[in-house]
């Protein structure tokens with residue numbers, strides 16, 4: 016493909032979303048990325064939140080955390096460029112210790128991953144001995160290493176149900192835990208982070224012990240947002256990511272992982288949707304499904320996902336940056352948790 020063909024491809028998908036002048040620049044960069052990708056025998060994985068010109072041009076695979084973890088586990092390329100945040104790239108490295116894994120921005124963090132440390136998990140395990148630990152994939156490798164199994168928003172209920180009636184610890188997203196508890200009919204408690212405050216914890220009738228981590232993006236959506244948009248557009252179908260509060264999820268028509276939301280829009284014959292998630296995803300879905308109108312609240316953005324661009328993806332391949340490393344003793348234990356998750360269908 017040459018620059019003009021790339022420009023035409025992007026214009027066809029994004030002509031109503033991204034200004035022409037920008038598409039022309041993005042097309043040039045995208046072609047450079049594709050050339051470097053061949054040269055380095057790399058695979059590019061793109062999360063659903065990537066900027067639209069990146070999302071629709073360079074990734075070999077796009078998707079949610081679960082889908083991209085599966086792609087990372089399967090690749091035979093030498094280099095994996097993860098267009099997503101650091102915990103996602105780290106998961107790819109956990110699964111591929113002998114490959115080079117790159118994330119294009121150095122500080123692409125996540126408020127959920129930052130909400131818990133490995134020491135926090137060790138203290139919880141001491142407080143609730145013998146209780147298995149499920150951790151959301153939005154955590155760093157040392158936290159995954161302390162856990163029994165990982166989950167994503169795409170399989171959280173299935174992973175929780177795999178423990179049947181056993182009490183589990185579910186970390187670190189309080190809202191995801193509460194939403195999964197509601198979906199699976201389980202009783203949840205969120206103990207104080209200060210162990211001295213929970214001396215009388217009783218686990219009778221408790222199936223999920225949560226943690227009070229939050230996604231700084233999804234916690235901002237409110238039931239009032241939904242009511243106000245429903246008043247303006249009575250036929251709107253509302254989709255909320257399960258990192259939103261249980262009240263927001265209850266007021267929505269559908270809740271699921273980013274890929275589940277995309278699929279729901281594809282399969283639902285409604286003219287108009289409200290996406291309560293990172294706003295770039297609305298652009299990406301609108302580009303792929305021009306007949307559907309995507310409403311979104313774009314003043315609420317993920318600053319970390321927004322750090323990844325076509326330009327720094329090109330630089331990642333050109334200058335071999337930023338290389339993800341995971342100490343081997345942590346990686347081996349974290350891999351067990353990730354592999355267990357991938358085995359649950």
Ligand code: 13P
Pocket residue numbers: 063078079080081153167168169230256258271272273274
């Ligand atoms: P998904 O796994 O649903 O893509 O979500 C990842 C994420 O970080 C959402 O904020």
Ligand code: SF4
Pocket residue numbers: 100124125126127128153230231232233258293317318319320
């Ligand atoms: Fe983390 Fe929230 Fe950003 Fe997802 S949207 S990467 S959970 S801060």
